[in-house]
Amino acid sequence: MKMTGLSRLTETLRWRTTDRRCCMPMVFGYAANAAGISLKDALTQTDALVSSQIIAQRLFGYDAVHVYGGSVTEVESFGVPLVFPETDYPYIDPDYKPVNEDALADQPLPDPTRHGRMPYLLKSVKTLRQEIGRQVPVVAVVTGPVTVGAQIVGLETMLMGFVEQPERSRRYLEKISLLSRNLALAMVDAGAHVIMIMDPVSSQSIMPPEVFRRFSLPLLQNIFRSCREAGVLACCLTITGKVDGFFPLYPDIGADIVTLDYEVDPAQAFHRLPNLVIQGNIRPLDFVEGHPDDIKKECKNLLHLAESRPGYILAAGCELPLNSKQANVEAMIGST
Amino acid sequence: MKDFGSEVPMVNTDELAIAIAKGENIEAVALAQKLLDLGLDLETMVEAGPTKALESLSNKCNTDEFCLLEILLAGRAMMDVMEQVVSRHADFSAMVEAQNRPSFVLGTIKGDMHDLGKNVVAMMLKLEGYHVIDLGKDVEPAKFIQVAVKEQASFIGVSSLITTTIPAIKQVRALATQAGLDHIKVLAGGAVLRQAEPHHLNVDFVAQNVFHLLRYLRGECGEKP
Numbered sequence: 001m002k003m004t005g006l007s008r009l010t011e012t013l014r015w016r017t018t019d020r021r022c023c024m025p026m027v028f029g030y031a032a033n034a035a036g037i038s039l040k041d042a043l044t045q046t047d048a049l050v051s052s053q054i055i056a057q058r059l060f061g062y063d064a065v066h067v068y069g070g071s072v073t074e075v076e077s078f079g080v081p082l083v084f085p086e087t088d089y090p091y092i093d094p095d096y097k098p099v100n101e102d103a104l105a106d107q108p109l110p111d112p113t114r115h116g117r118m119p120y121l122l123k124s125v126k127t128l129r130q131e132i133g134r135q136v137p138v139v140a141v142v143t144g145p146v147t148v149g150a151q152i153v154g155l156e157t158m159l160m161g162f163v164e165q166p167e168r169s170r171r172y173l174e175k176i177s178l179l180s181r182n183l184a185l186a187m188v189d190a191g192a193h194v195i196m197i198m199d200p201v202s203s204q205s206i207m208p209p210e211v212f213r214r215f216s217l218p219l220l221q222n223i224f225r226s227c228r229e230a231g232v233l234a235c236c237l238t239i240t241g242k243v244d245g246f247f248p249l250y251p252d253i254g255a256d257i258v259t260l261d262y263e264v265d266p267a268q269a270f271h272r273l274p275n276l277v278i279q280g281n282i283r284p285l286d287f288v289e290g291h292p293d294d295i296k297k298e299c300k301n302l303l304h305l306a307e308s309r310p311g312y313i314l315a316a317g318c319e320l321p322l323n324s325k326q327a328n329v330e331a332m333i334g335s336t
Numbered sequence: 337m338k339d340f341g342s343e344v345p346m347v348n349t350d351e352l353a354i355a356i357a358k359g360e361n362i363e364a365v366a367l368a369q370k371l372l373d374l375g376l377d378l379e380t381m382v383e384a385g386p387t388k389a390l391e392s393l394s395n396k397c398n399t400d401e402f403c404l405l406e407i408l409l410a411g412r413a414m415m416d417v418m419e420q421v422v423s424r425h426a427d428f429s430a431m432v433e434a435q436n437r438p439s440f441v442l443g444t445i446k447g448d449m450h451d452l453g454k455n456v457v458a459m460m461l462k463l464e465g466y467h468v469i470d471l472g473k474d475v476e477p478a479k480f481i482q483v484a485v486k487e488q489a490s491f492i493g494v495s496s497l498i499t500t501t502i503p504a505i506k507q508v509r510a511l512a513t514q515a516g517l518d519h520i521k522v523l524a525g526g527a528v529l530r531q532a533e534p535h536h537l538n539v540d541f542v543a544q545n546v547f548h549l550l551r552y553l554r555g556e557c558g559e560k561p
Contacts, residue, residue, distance in 0.1 A: 087500075088498075091449045155404075156408060156452065159404065159408055160408065162405070163409065204403060206403055206404040207403055207404070208405065240527070284531070285499060285528060285531035285532055286531075288499045288502065289532060289536050321500070322499065322500050323499055323502075
């Protein structure tokens with residue numbers, strides 16, 4: 001019997017076999033492009049976001065829909081000014097001057113139900129859950145607190161602060177993580193099946209494992225713990241780039257699923273993370289520059305490697321690029 | 337431990353390289369000054385300290401054991417040694433100008449606002465002895481060419497973190513050729529670009545990271561510019 005995307009994910013989380021391999025590419029803004037909807041609209045209007053996600057999911061048949069407002073959603077709620085291009089994600093106004101870490105710690109905490117574009121994202125989760133949530137899991141994406149911190153105070157300032165003023169760093173990051181946690185909980189309350197924390201700055205290419213352990217790990221643990229208590233189906237951690245140095249810490253984070261970028265050896269990850277569902281690690285650029293045969297080959301290799309591992313989800317370990325070729329996305333789904 | 341002869345007491349230059357590589361800037365400055373006070377000549381100190389530290393970071397990079405935080409800390413320690421110690425003992429800017437260093441035009445391509453990786457590259461290129469013209473972020477392809485002509489640059493470095501900028505990156509080489517600048521090497525780097533082969537981006541080289549770039553440049557320019 002053909003399973004739904006939701007049942008495929010549920011069974012994968014239980015490490016049980018499915019009718020075909022669960023396939024959950026991170027289709028964020030690409031959904032708008034595939035659906036012929038303005039990306040700017042999909043990032044600012046519930047109807048556009050919901051329509052683009054449903055159209056793209058039905059077009060390709062993958063196993064999840066996503067609610068993502070861009071990596072600057074949280075900083076926007078702190079009052080950081082953004083620029084909204086027509087065909088790309090919003091970014092921080094180049095004239096923005098990063099705030100002092102102490103000032104950030106003292107700022108009032110934004111409310112996910114009232115500030116920035118967070119209310120529209122919550123409404124999108126709710127609508128998607130109502131529209132297709134019985135068949136397809138709704139994945140709500142929250143930016144990791146360390147990434148948000150880097151955006152607000154500046155990455156270099158934040159990294160140097162870890163070394164020179166660790167307590168000060170902890171103080172403002174804990175403040176930000178309260179927003180991340182409150183947003184995640186509001187997403188769960190609105191109906192999200194999965195909370196995905198995207199934390200690209202908590203990458204091994206940016207910080208050594210010891211810094212990750214001291215600063216990122218406790219914040220991520222706290223958010224995932226709260227989501228579990230609120231009854232979320234699954235918690236997912238997405239850190240792009242190399243992460244194998246963090247593997248000894250991964251089982252303690254509290255995530256059910258961890259994504260794996262193309263730079264990490266999947267065989268090693270399967271071996272070293274025997275109890276975590278792994279999602280990845282197709283090379284994202286291949287969806288843009290590659291040929292469907294390249295994608296099929298990558299998928300075949302990954303599926304072969306994961307043959308005896310029910311806890312694997314086919315995808316890239318990073319967002320599907322905005323300018324991906326439709327034939328390449330079809331090739332990935334066709335490989336399952 | 338190196339013995340620089342009977343006229344100079346035994347001095348441990350390794351400690352300086354280690355302090356720089358570990359990012360201990362205050363200790364590095366003190367050690368560099370101490371070495372000079374003990375009679376070590378400036379050039380030897382620079383070779384044994386900042387240069388050796390850069391090499392050790394490069395070696396770490398080969399095994400993927402480095403990260404941005406370590407580079408920032410080591411880069412700051414190197415800069416502090418150069419600015420607070422070396423420049424006191426020599427007219428550093430005059431030395432630099434006299435070397436007739438190759439110019440390197442650097443920027444994040446149009447459509448991309450990420451610039452931290454590019455800033456790190458600029459810092460390391462300066463430490464390596466290049467004259468760096470940093471155009472910032474969201475830079476039009478034609479701007480790279482205009483500045484390269486004006487500065488008589490040997491290299492153009494294009495950075496990006498997102499795939500939607502690839503068409504603009506491909507234009508840089510084409511515009512350089514149109515302007516008769518075939519001799520200029522166009523180099524690319526950044527999280528997304530490093531997934532690509534040079535011919536995909538119409539560039540001469542794709543750097544996996546800053547040290548990969550430095551090794552390429554040493555091959556192009558000799559050991560140092």
